[in-house]
Every structure is written in C-alpha cells, then in structure tokens.
Amino acid sequence: xxxxxxxxSKSYNGRTVLKNLNLKINQGEFHVLLGPSxxxxxxxxxxxxxxxxxxxxxxxxxxxxxxxxxxxxRRIGYVFQDHALFPHLTVFENIAYGLRLRKVKKxxxxxxxxxxxxxxxxTNEKNKFPRHxxxxxxxxxxxxxxLVIKPDVLLMDExxxxxxxxxxxxxQEELKSIQQKTGVTTxxxxxxxxxxxxxxxxxxxLDNGKVNQIDSSFELxxxxxxxxxxxxxxxxxxxxxxxxxxxxxxxxxxxxxxxxKYPVKIRVKKYPDVEREKEGNLKLKRxxx
Amino acid sequence: MKNFFFEISILFITAVFVCLIVLPMFALFTTxxxxxxxxxxxxxxxxxxxxxxxxxxxxxVFLSLCLGIPVAYLLAMKxxxxxxxxxxxxxxxxxxxxxxxxxxxxxxxxxNSKFGNLLSSHGVDLIFSKKGIIxxxxxxxIPFLIKSTxxxxxxxxxxxxxxxLTLGASKFHTxxxxxxxxxxxxxxxxxxxxxxxxxxxxxxxxxxxxxxPFRTETMTVAIYQNAMTGEPAASIAVALLLLVFSFTLLxxxxxxxxVQAG
Ligand SMILES: Nc1ncnc2c1ncn2[C@@H]1O[C@H](COP(=O)(O)OP(=O)(O)O)[C@@H](O)[C@H]1O
Ligand SMILES: [Mg+2]
Numbered sequence: 001x002x003x004x005x006x007x008x009s010k011s012y013n014g015r016t017v018l019k020n021l022n023l024k025i026n027q028g029e030f031h032v033l034l035g036p037s038x039x040x041x042x043x044x045x046x047x048x049x050x051x052x053x054x055x056x057x058x059x060x061x062x063x064x065x066x067x068x069x070x071x072x073x074r075r076i077g078y079v080f081q082d083h084a085l086f087p088h089l090t091v092f093e094n095i096a097y098g099l100r101l102r103k104v105k106k107x108x109x110x111x112x113x114x115x116x117x118x119x120x121x122x123t124n125e126k127n128k129f130p131r132h133x134x135x136x137x138x139x140x141x142x143x144x145x146x147l148v149i150k151p152d153v154l155l156m157d158e159x160x161x162x163x164x165x166x167x168x169x170x171x172q173e174e175l176k177s178i179q180q181k182t183g184v185t186t187x188x189x190x191x192x193x194x195x196x197x198x199x200x201x202x203x204x205x206l207d208n209g210k211v212n213q214i215d216s217s218f219e220l221x222x223x224x225x226x227x228x229x230x231x232x233x234x235x236x237x238x239x240x241x242x243x244x245x246x247x248x249x250x251x252x253x254x255x256x257x258x259x260x261k262y263p264v265k266i267r268v269k270k271y272p273d274v275e276r277e278k279e280g281n282l283k284l285k286r287x288x289x
Numbered sequence: 290m291k292n293f294f295f296e297i298s299i300l301f302i303t304a305v306f307v308c309l310i311v312l313p314m315f316a317l318f319t320t321x322x323x324x325x326x327x328x329x330x331x332x333x334x335x336x337x338x339x340x341x342x343x344x345x346x347x348x349x350v351f352l353s354l355c356l357g358i359p360v361a362y363l364l365a366m367k368x369x370x371x372x373x374x375x376x377x378x379x380x381x382x383x384x385x386x387x388x389x390x391x392x393x394x395x396x397x398x399x400x401n402s403k404f405g406n407l408l409s410s411h412g413v414d415l416i417f418s419k420k421g422i423i424x425x426x427x428x429x430x431i432p433f434l435i436k437s438t439x440x441x442x443x444x445x446x447x448x449x450x451x452x453x454l455t456l457g458a459s460k461f462h463t464x465x466x467x468x469x470x471x472x473x474x475x476x477x478x479x480x481x482x483x484x485x486x487x488x489x490x491x492x493x494x495x496x497x498x499x500x501x502p503f504r505t506e507t508m509t510v511a512i513y514q515n516a517m518t519g520e521p522a523a524s525i526a527v528a529l530l531l532l533v534f535s536f537t538l539l540x541x542x543x544x545x546x547x548v549q550a551g
Contacts, residue, residue, distance in 0.1 A: 051451050071454040078455040084448035088470045098456035149456060 001062040001152040001185055002027045008047055008057035010040075017043050018054070019209035025153075025202075028183045030176075032200030034190060039206050041189040042081070045155045048187070049076045061152055077146030077184070079156040083138040085130040091141050092117070092126040098149035116144035119178070136167040143175065147182065154179075154186045160195065172198060317532070321525045329526035337503045338511035338527065345419060345507065346487035349426045350434075353483050356427075357434040358476070362464070364435070365442035379439075383432050390428055391496025398424070398497070417499045422507060425493035430486035434479035441475020442468060474549055478542065485538045488531065 003025050010018040017040040025031045035041050046052035048059055050071040058067040066074050085094050092113055099109045117123045120140035130138060139159055146154060159175075160168045176199060179186050190196055196203050205212045329335055364376060382390060398415045399405045408415060415421045445468060453463040469476075491509040498505035500514050508527050515523040 046451075049451075049455050051454065070459075071451070072457045072459055074455070076455055078452065080448040080452060082446065082448055084446060084452040086449060086452070086467060088467075097453070097458075101457045101462070145452075145456070 003153045004060040006058050008054045010043055010054045016209055023211050025187055027185055030179050030186045030201045032188045032196040032203045033206055034196045034203055035206035037191060040209055041206055042157055045157055049078050050074050075152040077151030077154040079142045079146050079159045081157045083142040085138055085141055087130055090127050090129055094141055095145045095148050112148055116148050120144050135162050136171060139171055154184045156188045158189055325522055326526050329523050334502045335523060338506045338508050342508040345422045346484055348423055349487040350480055350484045352427055353431040353434040357431050358438055361435045361438035361442055365439045379432050379435050382429050387429055387492030391425055391493035394425055394497045417505060421498040422494050422505055425497040426487040426490045429490055429493050430483045433482035433486055437475045437479030441472035445471050481538050481542050485535055488534060
C-alpha cells in the first residue's frame with residue numbers, strides 16, 4: 001500500500017523537529033529517507049507508525065486516514081534501530097509474536113515462522129534467546145518478525161548501523177531481494193549515502209524538518225539541490241575526489257568512488273585537516289565532511 | 290608507621306561494628322533453652338500472634354501488588370503534571386516515623402473523625418482490628434514494592450514496548466506479555482522487601498490496632514508486650530522466630546541478586 005504524510009508538524013518542548021512535512025511513498029516502492037542524525041528521521045517513522053502523535057497533519061495508508069488509529073491497528077512492520085527483540089522470548093517466539101496476536105492457527109504459525117527462519121538462514125538458532133545472537137542475526141530476526149505479519153508498510157530505522165561492513169553487505173542484498181519478492185512498501189532510514197544509493201528506488205532527504213529533495217537515486221547524485229547539506233555523509237574510506245572549489249576552510253568536491261556510482265558534490269569542512277594525497281585526490285577522515 | 294596505625298584503626302572500628310550487631314544476636318540466642326522455646330511455641334497466645342503476623346503480612350504483600358503495580362506503571366511510563374507529587378508521596382511513608390503514620394491513621398479511622406464515623410455506621414470498624422493492622426502495614430511497606438517495580442519498568446527498552454504495539458498488541462496485552470515478564474525480578478525484590486517490612490512493622494500497627502491478644506497481637510507486638518510484662522522467655526521465642534524469617538528473606542534477596550548478576 002502507499003503511505004502519505006500530509007502537513008506533519010512536530011515539536012518537542014518548543015523545538016521544531018518536523019515542519020509541515022509532506023511525503024508520499026508509492027505502493028511497492030523501496031524508499032530511502034536520508035538525513036543527518038537528529039534530523040527527525042526516527043520521529044517521522046514514529047509518526048507513521050502511530051507511536052508519536054504529531055502536533056498537526058495526517059497520515060494516510062492506502063486511501064485511509066489512519067491518523068487516529070493506535071499503532072496496533074495500523075498494520076505496519078517496524079524494524080527498530082536497536083532491533084528491540086523481546087529479550088524473554090526465543091527467536092521462534094519473537095517471530096511468532098504478531099501471529100499469535102492475530103489468532104493464527106498453531107500449524108500455520110509454525111509453517112510461516114519456519115519459512116522465515118529458513119529464508120534468513122537462522123533455523124539453527126530458533127530456540128536461542130536474543131542475547132545469544134550476533135548483531136547480524138538479531139537484525140534478521142527483527143526483519144522476519146516485522147515481515148511475517150504481512151504488513152501493509154515496512155518501516156526500517158537505520159537497521160544496519162550496528163553491523164560490520166561485511167555483514168552489512170550480505171544483509172543489504174538479502175533485504176533487497178526479500179523486498180522485491182514480497183513487494184512490501186518500504187521506508188528505509190539511513191544517514192549513509194552508499195546504502196541509500198544501493199537500496200533506494202527513490203531517496204528523499206530530510207533536513208531541518210523538511211523533505212528537501214525527493215528524486216530517484218540517480219537524479220539525487222547527479223544534481224544535488226542548491227543548499228543540499230551533506231554534513232551527515234560518513235566517509236569511511238579514502239575517497240577519490242576531485243576538488244571543484246576550495247578555500248582555506250571549505251572545499252567543494254566531487255566523489256568518484258566505486259561504491260558510489262555517481263559523483264556527489266559535498267562540502268568539506270575544516271579544510272586544513274584534509275590531507276592532499278595526489279593531484280586531485282583528498283584523503284578524508286570520518287566526520288570531516 | 291602511619292599506614293600501620295591507619296589500617297589498625299580501620300580494623301578496630303570494624304570490630305566495634307561487628308560487636309554492635311553480633312553481641313545482641315548472641316545474647317538472644319543463648320539466654321534460652323530448646324525446651325523453653327518448644328514450650329513457648331505451644332502457647333496459644335504466641336501461636337495466635339504468629340498466625341496473625343503471617344496472615345496480615347501476606348495479605349499486605351498481595352494488596353501491595355494490586356495497588357503498587359499500577360502506580361509503578363504510571364510513574365515509570367507516563368509523563369504528566371504532578372508526577373513529582375506522586376513520586377514524593379511514594380517516598381513519604383519510608384521517611385516518616387511509623388508512630389507518626391500510626392497516629393495519622395488512628396485519627397483518620399477513629400470514631401472521632403467524620404470518615405471513621407461513616408465507616409463504623411456502615412459496620413466497618415478498622416481501629417483495633419485485623420483490618421487496621423493490614424492498613425497500617427500497607428501504609429509503611431507499599432513504597433518498597435512501588436519503587437522496585439517502577440525501576441524495573443523504567444529500565445525496559447522503550448522500543449521493545451513499541452515493537453509489541455506495532456506487532457498488533459494493545460497496551461494491556463503489552464503490559465501482560467512484555468512489561469510484567471521483563472519486570473519480574475524487580476517485582477519479586479519489591480515483594481520480599483515489602484513482606485519483610487510488614488512482618489517487622491510495630492509502631493504504626495500498635496497505634497492503630499492496639500495489642501489485643503488473639504485479635505490484634507502480631508509477633509512484634511507480642512515481643513514488646515511480653516518483655517514489658519516480665520515474660521522474657523515468650524519475647525525471646527517470638528523474636529527468634531522473627532529473626533529466622535528475616536534471615537531467610539535476606540538470604541533469598543541476596544541469592545536473587547547473585548543470580549541476576551551471574
Ligand atoms: N521524546 C522526545 N522528547 C524530546 N525530544 C525528542 C524526543 N524524540 C526526539 N527528540 C528530539 O528530536 C530531534 C529529532 O530526533 P530523531 O527523530 O530521533 O532524529 P533522527 O532519527 O534523524 O536522528 C532530536 O533533536 C531529538 O533530540
Ligand atoms: Mg534515529
């Protein structure tokens with residue numbers, strides 16, 4: 001189903017987090033919501049799920065206004081940043097939780113949970129408790145738990161942030177293929193450009209309480225919008241960049257790395273910390289951009 | 290040399306502390322004989338005090354669960370105006386001298402107050418009755434359950450609760466299947482502390498319920514009564530039993546903490 005936010009505003013103790021936000025995500029789309037930390041991404045998902053009540057605006061799922069529905073009535077699958085598995089339930093029972101609530105027959109529960117256990121390659125761990133799982137396994141269980149109830153919309157809040165690079169790539173591939181297979185409308189929150197480019201059918205950027213740009217990933221990287229702030233880009237590797245404009249404090253560069261398929265214009269802060277490597281190449285460290 | 294004196298002083302002071310606790314215990318355990326104890330525990334008035342104490346304190350534990358868990362939930366999960374006030378009310382009975390609490394209850398429930406009159410005109414007499422004991426014990430001991438349970442609820446990851454909600458569980462179902470099981474240890478700890486406080490309660494109880502043998506005489510009241518009326522053997526017998534109870538509770542408490550930590 002499609003999901004739409006209409007004129008959502010939210011502030012905490014007088015501090016505005018979301019400002020008249022409008023966002024429409026189509027049926028079956030894999031949508032990435034990109035933005036700096038503290039930019040209101042989690043708040044946006046919480047509003048969609050009904051966990052946070054917006055000050056103004058409404059939420060539509062399909063053609064239905066769900067603004068006044070409590071979270072348990074919204075048919076949403078939510079994968080939390082910290083997995084949020086039930087610590088007192090086994091892997092099997094974690095995944096079965098939503099099905100038991102729906103009074104699904106025992107046999108059917110076993111069938112559906114087993115399918116996902118196999119799908120996410122975790123069958124051997126099904127009687128373990130979450131504290132005995134690795135980060136990647138917890139992540140996959142959280143995904144299975146959200147998907148097994150066949151939600152109308154799947155929300156994922158920086159689900160890969162605690163995974164190492166190797167695991168991340170595997171889980172990303174898996175996620176992409178599961179999403180394509182189930183066709184569930186997905187909103188995926190991240191602050192990682194690489195991830196956004198790999199996963200998203202479309203990407204929107206949330207900054208300063210507004211959706212600044214909403215485009216296909218291709219367009220986003222081709223034409224970064226005017227004051228498109230990228231202070232949240234995490235640079236983990238040495239990037240192959242070519243400076244466009246530099247002064248003693250700032251540099252605007254184009255990234256031509258393999259991981260990113262398209263050049264990105266970023267503004268480098270604290271130019272003196274940026275080491276010149278080769279002609280046209282800058283070595284960037286995490287947090288410098 | 291200075292170090293040596295420092296260490297010696299610390300040891301000496303510790304020894305004073307150990308004596309402070311151990312000597313009275315020793316006195317209590319050595320002044321009576323086994324036969325004397327058996328004889329005392331056969332006395333109907335002593336037996337009745339033991340039964341009344343166990344009965345009232347266990348009812349108090351049950352009531353404190355019924356009243357305390359919802360209050361703990363409210364304090365841990367909700368933000369509302371006046372929350373600090375309720376928080377302070379929870380602390381109040383602990384910091385208040387039990388005799389003062391007893392006096393306050395006596396004034397409220399006694400025949401001279403409107404409320405007390407209203408109750409007794411409906412045939413409910415709380416003063417000098419078992420119900421009075423229960424109310425007095427509940428007043429002083431329920432904070433332990435509330436605080437322990439509140440901390441347990443508050444330490445649960447908010448997103449685990451949110452996960453239950455988004456998976457389709459109502460708030461009540463989430464309370465039942467997520468909050469209660471995860472707060473289990475905190476609730477048990479609170480129960481043990483509440484029980485041991487109720488069992489040892491003397492000041493408020495004796496103010497409200499008096500010391501009527503076979504009716505309102507609890508173990509602590511029996512200890513006081515018998516010691517004051519020249520029946521030390523009976524006092525000692527009850528005191529020893531009470532000690533056994535509290536040692537057992539303390540042990541369970543310590544073991545639980547160990548199990549949780551390990
Ligand atoms: N329950 C809350 N109470 C007060 N402030 C909050 C609350 N939740 C979020 N915020 C604030 O709102 C802003 C946006 O938070 P969040 O939506 O979590 O951003 P993001 O997920 O993009 O990092 C942050 O400044 C955060 O401190
Ligand atoms: Mg967040």
